[in-house]
Amino acid sequence: xxxxxxxxxxxxxxxxxxxxxxxxxxxxxxxxxxxxxxxxxxxxxxxxxxxxxxxxxxxxxxxxxxxxxxxxxxxxxxxxxxxxxxxxxxxxxxxxxxxxxxxxxxxxxxxxxxxxxxxxxxxxxxxxxxxxxxxxxxxxxxxxxxxxxxxxxxxxxxxxxxxxxxxxxxxxxxxxxxxxxxxxxxxxxxxxxxxxxxxxxxxxxxxxxxxxxxxxxxxxxxxxxxxxxxxxxxxxxxxxxxxxxxxxxxxxxxxxxxxxxxxxxxxxxxxxxxxx
Amino acid sequence: xxxxxxxxxxxxxxxxxxxxxxxxxxxxxxxxxxxxxxxxxxxxxxxxxxxxxxxxxxxxxxxxxxxxxxxxxxxxxxxxxxxxxxxxxxxxxxxxxxxxxxxxxxxxxxxxxxxxxxxxxxxxxxxxxxxxxxxxxxxxxxxxxxxxxxxxxxxxxxxxxxxxxxxxxxxxxxxxxxxxxxxxxxxxxxxxxxxxxxxxxxxxxxxxxxxxxxxxxxxxxxxxxxxxxxxxxxxxxxxxxxxxxxxxxxxxxxxxxxxxxxxxxxxxxxxxxxxxxxxxxxxxxxxxxxxxxxxxxxxxxxxxxxxxxxxxxxxxxxxxxxxxxxxxxxxxxxxxxxxxxxxxxxxxxxxxxxxxxxxxxxxxxxxxxxxxxxxxxxxxxxxxxxxxxxxxxxxxxxxxxxxxxxxxxxxxxxxxxxxxxxxxxxxxxxxxxxxxxxxxxxxxxxxxxxxxxxxxxxxxxxxxxxxxxxxxxxxxxxxxxxxxxxxxxxxxxxxxxxxxxxxxxxxxxxxxxxxxxxxxxxxxxxxxxxxxxxxxxxxxxxxxxxxxxxxxxxxxxxxxxxxxx
Numbered sequence: 001x002x003x004x005x006x007x008x009x010x011x012x013x014x015x016x017x018x019x020x021x022x023x024x025x026x027x028x029x030x031x032x033x034x035x036x037x038x039x040x041x042x043x044x045x046x047x048x049x050x051x052x053x054x055x056x057x058x059x060x061x062x063x064x065x066x067x068x069x070x071x072x073x074x075x076x077x078x079x080x081x082x083x084x085x086x087x088x089x090x091x092x093x094x095x096x097x098x099x100x101x102x103x104x105x106x107x108x109x110x111x112x113x114x115x116x117x118x119x120x121x122x123x124x125x126x127x128x129x130x131x132x133x134x135x136x137x138x139x140x141x142x143x144x145x146x147x148x149x150x151x152x153x154x155x156x157x158x159x160x161x162x163x164x165x166x167x168x169x170x171x172x173x174x175x176x177x178x179x180x181x182x183x184x185x186x187x188x189x190x191x192x193x194x195x196x197x198x199x200x201x202x203x204x205x206x207x208x209x210x211x212x213x214x215x216x217x218x219x220x221x222x223x224x225x226x227x228x229x230x231x232x233x234x235x236x237x238x239x240x241x242x243x244x245x246x247x248x249x250x251x252x253x254x255x256x257x258x259x260x261x262x263x264x265x266x267x268x269x270x271x272x273x274x275x276x
Numbered sequence: 277x278x279x280x281x282x283x284x285x286x287x288x289x290x291x292x293x294x295x296x297x298x299x300x301x302x303x304x305x306x307x308x309x310x311x312x313x314x315x316x317x318x319x320x321x322x323x324x325x326x327x328x329x330x331x332x333x334x335x336x337x338x339x340x341x342x343x344x345x346x347x348x349x350x351x352x353x354x355x356x357x358x359x360x361x362x363x364x365x366x367x368x369x370x371x372x373x374x375x376x377x378x379x380x381x382x383x384x385x386x387x388x389x390x391x392x393x394x395x396x397x398x399x400x401x402x403x404x405x406x407x408x409x410x411x412x413x414x415x416x417x418x419x420x421x422x423x424x425x426x427x428x429x430x431x432x433x434x435x436x437x438x439x440x441x442x443x444x445x446x447x448x449x450x451x452x453x454x455x456x457x458x459x460x461x462x463x464x465x466x467x468x469x470x471x472x473x474x475x476x477x478x479x480x481x482x483x484x485x486x487x488x489x490x491x492x493x494x495x496x497x498x499x500x501x502x503x504x505x506x507x508x509x510x511x512x513x514x515x516x517x518x519x520x521x522x523x524x525x526x527x528x529x530x531x532x533x534x535x536x537x538x539x540x541x542x543x544x545x546x547x548x549x550x551x552x553x554x555x556x557x558x559x560x561x562x563x564x565x566x567x568x569x570x571x572x573x574x575x576x577x578x579x580x581x582x583x584x585x586x587x588x589x590x591x592x593x594x595x596x597x598x599x600x601x602x603x604x605x606x607x608x609x610x611x612x613x614x615x616x617x618x619x620x621x622x623x624x625x626x627x628x629x630x631x632x633x634x635x636x637x638x639x640x641x642x643x644x645x646x647x648x649x650x651x652x653x654x655x656x657x658x659x660x661x662x663x664x665x666x667x668x669x670x671x672x673x674x675x676x677x678x679x680x681x682x683x684x685x686x687x688x689x690x691x692x693x694x695x696x697x698x699x700x701x702x703x704x705x706x707x708x709x710x711x712x713x714x715x716x717x718x719x720x721x722x723x724x725x726x727x728x729x730x731x732x733x734x735x736x737x738x739x740x741x742x743x744x745x746x747x748x749x750x751x752x753x754x755x756x757x758x759x760x761x762x763x764x765x766x767x768x769x770x771x772x773x774x775x776x777x778x779x780x781x782x783x784x785x786x787x788x789x790x791x792x793x794x795x796x797x798x799x800x801x802x803x804x805x806x807x808x809x810x811x812x813x814x815x816x817x818x819x820x821x822x823x824x825x826x827x828x829x830x831x832x833x834x835x836x837x838x839x840x841x
Contacts, residue, residue, distance in 0.1 A: 141351065142350035142352070144351075
C-alpha cells in the first residue's frame, strides 16, 4: 500500500467538488499530475494543488492506494466517487456525497460525515465514527435506486431518510435515526441500535429494518405478525424478543420491521392480536 | 451586417434540387443572396457538407407540461449538467433540458427552427415565456383544439364557419401556429374516468364523435388556409391494435386536401401503429400505414423514433398516460385544463430486452424505411417521449446504414426480432434524403417559405457538417456521420455564426412564428357574441385577459392568411 497524504491548505468557505480524490482517479498518476487536476470551487475551475497539499506516493492500481486526508473537508463533495478499491481515511469532518457510487474498498471517517453518504454505492465499506447527515445509502433526489451492496456503519446518529430506496447491502447505525429510516426500501438490512424518531419503513416494499431502541411508533399501514426471539442481520443474530411487522401495506410491500419488545411499551397493545 | 461567403461546400438543398454540388453560398443581411462583394468574409467549407438549418416539426420543448416534468424529475438533471461558457449559460437536463440549454443543444446539431407541438391554450402565455427565453432557434407552438368545449359545441351544431372564426380567434389570441388535436374527445371522456378508443365512440355530454371533430377541424384548416396541416395525435395511443384507428383518422382528412399541400400530419405513429390484441402479441402495423401513406397524398407522418434510454412521457393525452403509468409504475403527473384539455407525465426507461419497447423501436424504423417518399415522413423522436432530441444523430446513423441497424437488431428482444419486418429491409437513406426529412420537407410542411432551403431570399440559417460526401460512404462509416451531425462544424443563424466546431460561440435571439387568419367581419361578429356570452361560464379568467398581446413575444413574426369565410 502506498500512502498519499492530501491535506487542505485552508478552511473552504464554499463547496468544492472533487471527484478526483479517489484511488481510481489517482492510481498510476504522478504527484504533479494529481496536483494539476481540475476541480470546481463553487463555480470556478481551480487546480487541486491550489486547495490541497499533495504528498507521499501513489500506487499503480486503485487497490494499492491509501489516501489519507487530515483536516476539515466538510465542504468537499464527492470524495471517493466510484472507487473500486484501496482506502480513504479522513481524520476530521467529511462532506456530502462521500463514497457516491463506490464499488469496493474502504472509507473511514473519524469525525462526522455529511448527507448522501454512500449514495447508490454498490459495495465496499464506509465507517463513520461520528454522526452522519440525511439520506445515507440513498438515491439522488427524485431517483428510485439506492445503495445496491456494501456496508455503512455509523457510530453516532444519523439524519432523516437513512437507506432511502435501498436495494441491498447493510446500514448499521449505532446511535439513533431521525424520521423515515428505510423509506421506499426494496431490499437489504438497516439496524438502528438506539432508536428512531418514527415513520420507520414508510412505503417500503421489501427488506428489513431492525430497531433496538424505541421505534417512535409504527405506521398504521404496517401489519403486526408475531413476536420473534431473535432477528437476523446478515450472519449475526440479534437477541430480542422483537415485535415483527410487515408492510408497507399501502404499497403491497413485503418488508419487515423489527422493534425490540423491551424498548417499545407503546406497541404492547398489538399483543392482543396474538390470542386469536 | 457583414457579408459572408461560404466557399466550396458540397451543398444539399432538396427544395431546389441541389444534391451534393460543390458551390458557394453568399449571405447578406441574414438572407441568401446571389453574390457578395470582394470584402465579404470567407468561410472555407471545402470538404464539408452544407445544408439548410434543421427544422424540427414536433418536439416538446416548452410550456407548463415541460416545466412540470422538470419539477417532477430532479434525477434527470443530476446526470447531465451543462457548464457555463463565455457565450452560453449553464443548464441541466437530459430528457427535459432547461430552457437555455435546449436552444444551445439544437444549435449544436445544426437545427435552427423548432416547433412545440402541444400547448393548452390557457397556459400558452407560459409557453411563450419559455419560447422567448430559448436562444438561437426560431420557434412556434401548436395550441390544442381536439377537446375544447367551444369546438365540440360548434361541431355538434354543424356551424363550421363560426368554428373557423373561433379557431382563427384562438390562434391569434394564443399566438399559435397550427391546429393540434390530441386524442379527440378522449381527454373530455377522461374527466369521467373513461377514454375514447375508436373514432365512432361518443364524447360524454357533448354527443359528438372523434370522427366529427377531426373532419370539422380538417375542414376549418382548409377554410382558413393555414400554413401547416392539421397536426394530430390519434385516439387509442399506445394500445395494441390501434393501427386501424390511425388509418381511419387518416381517412377523415381525405376530402379536405389542399392544392399541393397535405391536409393532415399524423405524429409519432410508432405509438399508434400497433397490431395485435394484447401486450404480449403486439405486432407491427407499419406496413399497412406505410402503404396508406405511399398511396395517398393528403397525409404525412413522423415516426417518433424510440431510443433505448431513460425518457419522460409527456402528452395532453391524460388517459393514455395513466394506462402507461400503471405499466411503468414510476412517477405520474396528471392535470386538467378547464374546458380545453388535460395533460399527463410519466417517467420511464426503454429497454432492449423488453418485448414491447423493442417492437416500438422496430415499428418506428420500419415506418421510416417503408414510406418511399421522404417528403412524406419527417425525423422526430417525439422528444422527450421516444427519446431526447439529442439522439437525432443516432437515428440518422440507423437510417443511412443497414449495418448499424443490424448490429442493434442482434441485441434486442429475440421474439421482437423474429416478429419485426425490419431485419429484411435493406433500404439506406442518402444524405440528400436525410436533408429532406430533417429540414426541407418539414419546412415545406410547416409552410415556412424562407426556411429549409438555400435559394435566393431564404433566411441564412445554415448548417455545415464535417462530412465529405465524395469520400465518405455513410453506410460503412456511420459513426463519422453520427459524430458530424451531433457537432456541426458551423451553424449559422440569419447569417451569424452561432456554433463553431460543435460549441456555441454566439447567442442570438430567435423569432416566434404565429398565424393570423383573416376572417370576414360578419362571421366574426356572430362568433364573438357566442363566445362572450359563454366565456364567463366556462373559464376562470375574464375574456379580456385571455388573449396574449403581441408585445408579449420578444420577436414576433406573424403569418397572415386569407380565410375563405
